[in-house]
Amino acid sequence: MQQQENCIQLGRALFYDPILSRDSTISCASCHSSYVAFTHVDHKVSHGIDDRIGRRNAPALMNLAWSKTFMWDGAINHLDMQPLAPITHALEMDEQLPHVLSKLQASRMYRQLFSEVFGDSLVTTERMLKSIAAFLITLESNRSKYDAVQRGEALFSEQEERGYQLFKQQCNACHTEPLFTNGEFANNGIAVHEDDFGRGEITGIASDTGLFKVPTLRNIYYSRPYMHDGRMARLSDVMLHYGLASFETNASAEMKRMRPMKDEQRIDLTAFLLTLSDSAFVFEKKHQYPFKLYEKFGVQH
Amino acid sequence: MKGLLLIPLWLHSLIVCGQVNANLEFVPQWQESPIPKDVFFPIGNTSDSLRISSLRFYLHTIQLESEGRVVWASGKEHFLLDVFEIEPAEIAMATSELSKCDHISFVIGVDSILQTTGAHSGVLDPIHGMYWTWQSGYIGWKFEGEELSAGQSTAIQWHVGGFRAPHQTQRAVRLKIGEVGDSIQCRIQIDRLLHDWRSIVPAEVMSPNDSAKLLADRFQTCFQIKQR
Numbered sequence: 001m002q003q004q005e006n007c008i009q010l011g012r013a014l015f016y017d018p019i020l021s022r023d024s025t026i027s028c029a030s031c032h033s034s035y036v037a038f039t040h041v042d043h044k045v046s047h048g049i050d051d052r053i054g055r056r057n058a059p060a061l062m063n064l065a066w067s068k069t070f071m072w073d074g075a076i077n078h079l080d081m082q083p084l085a086p087i088t089h090a091l092e093m094d095e096q097l098p099h100v101l102s103k104l105q106a107s108r109m110y111r112q113l114f115s116e117v118f119g120d121s122l123v124t125t126e127r128m129l130k131s132i133a134a135f136l137i138t139l140e141s142n143r144s145k146y147d148a149v150q151r152g153e154a155l156f157s158e159q160e161e162r163g164y165q166l167f168k169q170q171c172n173a174c175h176t177e178p179l180f181t182n183g184e185f186a187n188n189g190i191a192v193h194e195d196d197f198g199r200g201e202i203t204g205i206a207s208d209t210g211l212f213k214v215p216t217l218r219n220i221y222y223s224r225p226y227m228h229d230g231r232m233a234r235l236s237d238v239m240l241h242y243g244l245a246s247f248e249t250n251a252s253a254e255m256k257r258m259r260p261m262k263d264e265q266r267i268d269l270t271a272f273l274l275t276l277s278d279s280a281f282v283f284e285k286k287h288q289y290p291f292k293l294y295e296k297f298g299v300q301h
Numbered sequence: 302m303k304g305l306l307l308i309p310l311w312l313h314s315l316i317v318c319g320q321v322n323a324n325l326e327f328v329p330q331w332q333e334s335p336i337p338k339d340v341f342f343p344i345g346n347t348s349d350s351l352r353i354s355s356l357r358f359y360l361h362t363i364q365l366e367s368e369g370r371v372v373w374a375s376g377k378e379h380f381l382l383d384v385f386e387i388e389p390a391e392i393a394m395a396t397s398e399l400s401k402c403d404h405i406s407f408v409i410g411v412d413s414i415l416q417t418t419g420a421h422s423g424v425l426d427p428i429h430g431m432y433w434t435w436q437s438g439y440i441g442w443k444f445e446g447e448e449l450s451a452g453q454s455t456a457i458q459w460h461v462g463g464f465r466a467p468h469q470t471q472r473a474v475r476l477k478i479g480e481v482g483d484s485i486q487c488r489i490q491i492d493r494l495l496h497d498w499r500s501i502v503p504a505e506v507m508s509p510n511d512s513a514k515l516l517a518d519r520f521q522t523c524f525q526i527k528q529r
Binding site: 075076077078079080082085086087088089097098101124125126129130133202203204 | 416419434435437458465510
């Protein structure tokens with residue numbers, strides 16, 4: 001158990017450490033802040049090294065143990081491998097793997113942390129990736145009001161209950177309980193831009209063009225803006241999009257089954273979605289920047 | 302020069318219980334001539350020339366057969382071969398029936414299970430540059446070089462991989478071998494790989510797609526055992 005905990009703490013140290021980027025300015029947490037459900041609030045798309053701008057919204061990170069694919073296009077098939085994408089992407093951390101490992105190997109803190117987990121201080125790709133994954137796995141969000149209601153510990157208000165019933169009719173096919181995603185890819189009826197074909201870029205299958213991974217709705221209150229490119233700034237924009245039920249022709253079948261929603265229905269649905277906010281999760285200290293650890297080794301960022 | 306060309310993979314058996322030593326050598330060739338690394342050499346009867354800077358590939362499930370029976374197998378261990386690398390990689394082979402072997406087989410690429418089971422070490426460590434970080438999956442083989450044709454230079458970069466349908470690029474190779482001495486030399490006929498390539502694939506293939514499949518099919522045919 002102690003080894004497991006050490007591994008999580010090593011992963012946490014790596015997650016918050018800009019040492020993973022080429023010039024040690026960008027960390028995973030730069031775009032995945034714990035205070036907003038590990039996304040980049042109020043930023044349409046990721047900001048990377050040298051003020052470079054990415055093309056997609058940083059997804060919220062939670063309940064990843066139940067995720068089969070990662071990234072908006074599902075390009076990554078295992079949580080271990082996920083950090084390689086931002087570390088090496090020119091618009092994100094723009095780093096080379098051998099250089100990352102050499103920097104970590106040269107660090108007294110990391111030599112000790114790796115030694116505590118793996119029995120020796122050797123820094124390898126596999127060890128680094130598995131440690132980050134060990135930390136990410138701990139990001140479980142299950143303490144929202146919705147969860148309390150499901151456990152029989154609380155009750156929805158009348159408005160929340162109406163919203164919940166509406167949710168089950170309109171949204172649950174894709175944003176399936178309890179993860180509030182079915183883990184699949186869909187076209188939710190927004191216009192596809194020519195610089196991003198989503199899932200189709202990965203599979204090479206024409207019919208996958210414009211499909212993006214269905215995001216979880218948990219903690220949606222914290223994770224604005226919305227959509228794969230952050231084009232919708234407010235939750236009310238999202239409600240309006242779905243409420244009008246007027247979608248692009250390539251929208252997935254589930255979208256075409258949706259019915260228009262009146263203003264009061266959209267408000268009810270919003271009230272329900274706010275019950276998915278897990279403040280205990282977003283303010284969980286064990287997920288936050290490890291001040292004490294860095295301080296112990298004299299590491300400053 | 303030959304030392305630089307002969308390969309990284311050696312199969313050898315321990316001298317125990319009458320077992321015989323042998324090694325497996327991979328030699329890149331253009332028709333009958335070995336290919337030097339990073340040096341332009343003439344191709345065909347034209348004034349065209351080619352320079353190869355890198356040829357690396359994964360290999361696994363190596364088997365030696367004798368009259369339909371597998372007499373030695375490497376298992377699922379993967380080997381990363383760089384045909385221009387100086388230091389040979391070695392694996393141990395233990396069979397007393399080496400002299401009777403009539404076929405050798407192997408698989409080029411990375412087993413699909415290993416493509417979906419997270420981080421691995423050794424030759425499967427992504428640090429070797431054979432893993433697509435932007436899209437999960439190993440590059441099964443890499444060919445990089447430059448062709449000079451009619452005064453035009455074309456950089457060729459083929460990174461061939463893919464494990465999901467419809468773009469699987471693993472390929473099995475099975476070759477007849479003659480008399481086995483202390484080595485089995487497997488030639489890689491680059492002339493087959495490059496033959497009229499412009500008519501089937503672009504100069505850059507960097508992701509799992511139809512071109513990668515075509516190249517995988519063609520690479521599969523490039524292996525040939527030198528008969529004694």
